[in-house]
Amino acid sequence: MTDTLREHLDKVFSSHEELKTMxxxxxxxxxxxxxxxxxxxxxxYDDETALEMTVNSIGEVSELIGAIxxxxxxxxxxxxxxxxxxxxxxxxxxxVTVHDGKFNASNLRNSDxxxxxxxxxxxxxxxxxxxxFDGANLTRTxxxxxxxxxxxxxxxxxxxxxxxxxxxxxxSFDGLTLNQTVFNKAGLKGTTFKNATLMNVSxxxxxxxxxxxxxxxxxxxxxxxxxxxxxxxNVTVE
Numbered sequence: 001m002t003d004t005l006r007e008h009l010d011k012v013f014s015s016h017e018e019l020k021t022m023x024x025x026x027x028x029x030x031x032x033x034x035x036x037x038x039x040x041x042x043x044x045y046d047d048e049t050a051l052e053m054t055v056n057s058i059g060e061v062s063e064l065i066g067a068i069x070x071x072x073x074x075x076x077x078x079x080x081x082x083x084x085x086x087x088x089x090x091x092x093x094x095x096v097t098v099h100d101g102k103f104n105a106s107n108l109r110n111s112d113x114x115x116x117x118x119x120x121x122x123x124x125x126x127x128x129x130x131x132x133f134d135g136a137n138l139t140r141t142x143x144x145x146x147x148x149x150x151x152x153x154x155x156x157x158x159x160x161x162x163x164x165x166x167x168x169x170x171x172s173f174d175g176l177t178l179n180q181t182v183f184n185k186a187g188l189k190g191t192t193f194k195n196a197t198l199m200n201v202s203x204x205x206x207x208x209x210x211x212x213x214x215x216x217x218x219x220x221x222x223x224x225x226x227x228x229x230x231x232x233x234n235v236t237v238e
Contacts, residue, residue: 006030
């Protein structure tokens with residue numbers, strides 16, 4: 001009987017399966033429907049009647065599901081969305097597309113932007129503690145004067161990303177390719193750039209406690225880092 005309920009839910013959710021929030025909602029509904037069918041059986045209905053009544057109830061939520069799915073798609077493909085001064089702590093924002101979006105002065109602590117396209121968006125003065133930007137496109141995104149303690153950028157695209165005046169202490173940029181990325185006046189205590197490729201990157205800040213072991217960089221980036229006292233014994237200059 002559970003298989004029959006799942007088949008009906010699969011049909012209702014068939015056009016929304018790409019949205020993680022909808023997948024989670026489907027699983028929650030399945031559990032609720034199973035409990036509803038059990039309640040009907042305990043009320044004296046036979047198995048077939050209880051199943052039929054439970055399946056018929058699915059239609060009552062299909063319109064709501066459609067509305068939720070449409071709103072989710074609008075969020076995923078927004079342009080110029082302004083969410084400044086919002087409390088979005090612990091939000092699941094994976095795979096969203098928000099070009100030129102505004103997240104200024106917002107609380108996004110513990111949120112997940114993995115795989116998101118946030119090109120040319122702005123996170124000025126926001127709390128981004130423990131935020132995941134893994135695999136995200138942050139091309140020309142401004143993440144300035146922000147708290148990025150514990151943030152993750154694994155496989156992120158950071159072409160022209162501006163981290164000026166942000167706290168990046170202990171954040172890892174290991175293995176990434178950074179092109180025209182800006183770290184002016186950023187806090188880089190314990191920040192690691194191991195085996196990263198740095199091209200035309202601006203480091204007008206204290207870099208003495210940052211780790212560039214194994215990094216590859218152009219001559220200009222090397223000169224800037226050398227001028228600010230970085231330890232560059234094991235880097236390659238191209």
